[in-house]
Amino acid sequence: MTSATLRHAGWILRGNPLTAVAAAGVLLLTLVAIFGPSIVPYDPIVSDVPQALLPPSAAHLAGTDQLGRDVFSRLIVAARLDLAIAVSAVGISFAIGAVIGAVCGYAGGRLDRAVGRFVDVLMAFPLFVLAMAMVAALGNRVENIIIATAIINLPFYIRFARAEVNVRRNLGWVEAARACGDSHISVVLRFLLPNVLPAMAVQISLNLGWAILNAAGLSFIGLGVKPPTPEWGIMVAEGARFISTGKWWLVAFPGLALMLAVLCFNLLGDGVRDILDPRMRT
Amino acid sequence: MTQSLLALSDLYVTFSTRRGSVEAVRGVTLSLDEGEMLGLVGESGSGKSVTGFAITRLLDAAGRITAGDIRFRGQDITKLSGGDFRSLHGAAMAMIFQNPRAALNPIRAIGEQIADAISAHKRMPRSEARAQALELLRAVQIRDPEKRLSAYPHELSGGMCQRVMIAMAISCNPALLIADEPTTGLDVTTQKVVMDLLTSIAAERGMATILITHDLGLAARYCRRVVVMEQGRLVEEAQPKILFRAPRHPYTRRLVAASPTASSHIADLVPPDEERGRYVAVRAAPKPPSAPGTPPLLEVQKLAKRFDQGAAAVADFSMMISAGESVGLVGESGSGKSTTSRMICRLIDASEGEIVFEGQSIGHIPARDFHRSPFRKDIQIVFQDPNDSLNPRFTAFDCIAHPLLRLGGMRAGDALRRRVEECAQRVGLEVELLTRFPHQLSGGQKARVGIARAIACRPRLLVLDEPTAALDVSVQAVVLQLLDRLRREDDLAFLFVSHDLNVVRMMCDRTIVLRSGRIVEQGESRAMFDNPQTAYTRELVEAVPHIEAGLAATAT
Numbered sequence: 001m002t003s004a005t006l007r008h009a010g011w012i013l014r015g016n017p018l019t020a021v022a023a024a025g026v027l028l029l030t031l032v033a034i035f036g037p038s039i040v041p042y043d044p045i046v047s048d049v050p051q052a053l054l055p056p057s058a059a060h061l062a063g064t065d066q067l068g069r070d071v072f073s074r075l076i077v078a079a080r081l082d083l084a085i086a087v088s089a090v091g092i093s094f095a096i097g098a099v100i101g102a103v104c105g106y107a108g109g110r111l112d113r114a115v116g117r118f119v120d121v122l123m124a125f126p127l128f129v130l131a132m133a134m135v136a137a138l139g140n141r142v143e144n145i146i147i148a149t150a151i152i153n154l155p156f157y158i159r160f161a162r163a164e165v166n167v168r169r170n171l172g173w174v175e176a177a178r179a180c181g182d183s184h185i186s187v188v189l190r191f192l193l194p195n196v197l198p199a200m201a202v203q204i205s206l207n208l209g210w211a212i213l214n215a216a217g218l219s220f221i222g223l224g225v226k227p228p229t230p231e232w233g234i235m236v237a238e239g240a241r242f243i244s245t246g247k248w249w250l251v252a253f254p255g256l257a258l259m260l261a262v263l264c265f266n267l268l269g270d271g272v273r274d275i276l277d278p279r280m281r282t
Numbered sequence: 283m284t285q286s287l288l289a290l291s292d293l294y295v296t297f298s299t300r301r302g303s304v305e306a307v308r309g310v311t312l313s314l315d316e317g318e319m320l321g322l323v324g325e326s327g328s329g330k331s332v333t334g335f336a337i338t339r340l341l342d343a344a345g346r347i348t349a350g351d352i353r354f355r356g357q358d359i360t361k362l363s364g365g366d367f368r369s370l371h372g373a374a375m376a377m378i379f380q381n382p383r384a385a386l387n388p389i390r391a392i393g394e395q396i397a398d399a400i401s402a403h404k405r406m407p408r409s410e411a412r413a414q415a416l417e418l419l420r421a422v423q424i425r426d427p428e429k430r431l432s433a434y435p436h437e438l439s440g441g442m443c444q445r446v447m448i449a450m451a452i453s454c455n456p457a458l459l460i461a462d463e464p465t466t467g468l469d470v471t472t473q474k475v476v477m478d479l480l481t482s483i484a485a486e487r488g489m490a491t492i493l494i495t496h497d498l499g500l501a502a503r504y505c506r507r508v509v510v511m512e513q514g515r516l517v518e519e520a521q522p523k524i525l526f527r528a529p530r531h532p533y534t535r536r537l538v539a540a541s542p543t544a545s546s547h548i549a550d551l552v553p554p555d556e557e558r559g560r561y562v563a564v565r566a567a568p569k570p571p572s573a574p575g576t577p578p579l580l581e582v583q584k585l586a587k588r589f590d591q592g593a594a595a596v597a598d599f600s601m602m603i604s605a606g607e608s609v610g611l612v613g614e615s616g617s618g619k620s621t622t623s624r625m626i627c628r629l630i631d632a633s634e635g636e637i638v639f640e641g642q643s644i645g646h647i648p649a650r651d652f653h654r655s656p657f658r659k660d661i662q663i664v665f666q667d668p669n670d671s672l673n674p675r676f677t678a679f680d681c682i683a684h685p686l687l688r689l690g691g692m693r694a695g696d697a698l699r700r701r702v703e704e705c706a707q708r709v710g711l712e713v714e715l716l717t718r719f720p721h722q723l724s725g726g727q728k729a730r731v732g733i734a735r736a737i738a739c740r741p742r743l744l745v746l747d748e749p750t751a752a753l754d755v756s757v758q759a760v761v762l763q764l765l766d767r768l769r770r771e772d773d774l775a776f777l778f779v780s781h782d783l784n785v786v787r788m789m790c791d792r793t794i795v796l797r798s799g800r801i802v803e804q805g806e807s808r809a810m811f812d813n814p815q816t817a818y819t820r821e822l823v824e825a826v827p828h829i830e831a832g833l834a835a836t837a838t
Contacts, residue, residue: 173665173672173673179661181689182688183650183654195675
């Protein structure tokens with residue numbers, strides 16, 4: 001990052017405080033995911049039954065659950081797992097989807113039509129149900145949640161990259177690259193892909209929020225991460241049993257964490273595009 | 283003296299931008315009588331369009347009129363409320379835009395759109411509005427108007443769309459019509475038809491017209507009075523005859539000199555300065571005559587291209603270019619000139635035919651693999667629009683270094699840096715600009731980067747695809763001179779693709795006229811344009827608005 005880029009980012013954030021708030025939120029979430037497990041006040045796994053189901057207090061900021069574990073510590077530790085699932089799933093679908101989409105958008109023709117129909121078929125399924133089916137079939141493991149989430153995200157990246165490359169493939173600088181001695185493949189990878197990244201960054205940011213929700217949703221219905229591992233979806237699922245007895249903190253805090261994480265990623269989207277687009281810089 | 287229809291006095295328009303406020307129009311005073319046609323001429327950034335938008339109140343949110351007033355029939359319209367202005371707009375003044383296709387709603391039949399424009403100002407039954415729309419289509423001379431009423435914009439040609447725009451603009455019989463570059467982007471023959479139509483309608487209905495254009499020839503041909511704008515100021519106002527024969531302001535002098543005419547020479551386009559000095563020196567050096575019997579640099583035999591749909595885009599195209607020769611390829615849009623140039627450049631494959639370069643057949647190498655051919659660096663291309671011919675994520679340095687790394691076998695380092703700087707100097711690009719990204723460069727600077735990239739590997743044949751079509755005339759003049767100098771310095775051959783006959787006449791020894799993918803006529807440029815043999819070439823030549831032709835017309 002050059003100083004010009006940073007100055008530009010500063011300008012965008014000043015003009016759009018909501019993006020700044022979202023960026024701060026995402027930064028906080030990232031820091032919590034990295035350092036959280038080493039600074040939490042209580043062990044998130046070990047149960048302490050005498051302390052069970054205590055409401056929020058100075059000792060337990062978000063109360064304790066049915067096994068006496070500190071909800072706040074579990075929330076913090078869960079951030080790492082949820083973020084890791086979301087980032088790797090989105091990373092995989094972005095890497096694969098962008099390349100497939102860019103090649104289709106550039107080449108057109110039969111390949112483009114074939115991939116296009118495959119994407120249509122994929123999108124014809126209810127995506128969450130598709131993810132459920134995949135995790136159920138592959139086995140209840142974190143890797144499989146990541147793979148399932150990556151696959152259901154794939155169509156969006158393929159379509160997006162395809163459209164963005166397609167509008168650029170006849171521009172002068174693409175032909176110029178060929179006249180300068182680049183092959184078709186090199187034009188796609190070294191010229192077109194970098195140019196569609198800013199637009200895709202928006203998609204990535206929106207998708208990260210969605211992927212977190214998806215992973216939490218799978219855990220909530222009992223697929224994916226298993227107890228006692230702290231995970232926001234499981235915490236909501238376990239806490240749901242206690243709502244009727246007024247133990248609201250078991251559900252409210254993980255739910256709030258989920259909502260804030262998704263909200264921050266979504267709000268960040270537009271700001272990211274403005275920051276990365278070189279044409280916005282003057 | 284009677285009151286004028288429109289009077290601007292000391293008008294200032296300011297835009298607020300990220301870097302503070304920018305004055306786009308600075309103290310423009312002008313007036314327009316009923317039924318008069320006024321030419322408002324200037325280059326990009328001169329404030330001519332902004333002046334038009336200020337009159338019709340179409341300035342976008344960032345622009346404000348900060349001083350002065352605009353009087354329409356004596357009433358200051360800058361102080362009118364939005365509602366009062368809307369009733370004036372359309373009924374009393376109307377505007378025609380540059381890109382007619384973009385200005386029309388693509389999903390609504392044109393008859394409906396014209397009827398909408400009519401009923402926006404007059405309450406009437408829909409059937410009556412449709413009947414009036416039909417009348418208007420007749421007035422703008424659209425063939426089969428009954429059928430066209432239900433046509434959609436994409437079914438019409440660019441010229442037809444502009445006629446529809448004119449029909450909408452005149453639908454409420456406005457007293458003032460503002461035409462912002464109405465024919466830019468249309469072919470010369472279409473341009474002539476549309477402009478003739480516009481002037482005859484304006485004369486018939488007694489409409490005053492402001493013709494905003496960058497084309498001096500066009501203004502000279504159709505306007506009685508021309509005002510020239512530069513950087514938001516009005517620098518000169520006169521009848522075209524006086525303006526073009528004896529321009530007083532230095533800017534007007536430069537502009538008139540830079541506009542190519544039937545008789546201009548490349549050396550005269552630019553006032554004397556360093557670049558011209560370099561140019562004249564090169565031009566004076568005698569060119570060694572090529573030895574008789576040397577094979578031509580490029581020979582093309584019966585080239586043809588068919589796309590999937592079946593119809594041939596190009597057929598039976600044969601030509602030859604010798605080393606150091608400059609050959610023009612002219613034609614209207616859809617004539618196949620771009621397809622031909624890309625086949626010769628080996629960016630797309632030909633369906634039939636043979637391309638021989640320096641005695642070796644290169645037509646059989648698939649375009650997909652041509653980047654590995656040793657001839658890749660010998661055939662280079664300069665693209666039409668400098669704005670989209672540079673990778674937005676490459677600096678000017680990266681753009682010029684790219685072919686050197688790929689084709690010149692160079693590695694990143696000092697030698698590369700020196701070579702790129704040398705190329706930049708050859709095309710007159712300041713070395714400090716090399717670190718900039720394309721959006722930080724002006725149109726002329728981008729054009730120079732594009733040319734530097736093309737000549738970096740010292741090619742033998744340069745294909746120029748409308749290299750100056752997107753540039754202002756004064757920039758075009760400098761770029762043309764630069765290209766001609768480079769050609770003479772390197773003994774480079776040009777295939778110069780253009781729709782601008784005046785430019786081709788100056789730049790090219792020989793010219794080929796292309797129509798619907800076939801060669802109509804070819805020959806020595808000046809002789810061919812002075813005495814065209816085919817009806818089509820004659821039509822092309824006559825449609826070009828010249829300053830001289832304009833003078834002759836207005837003198838009568």
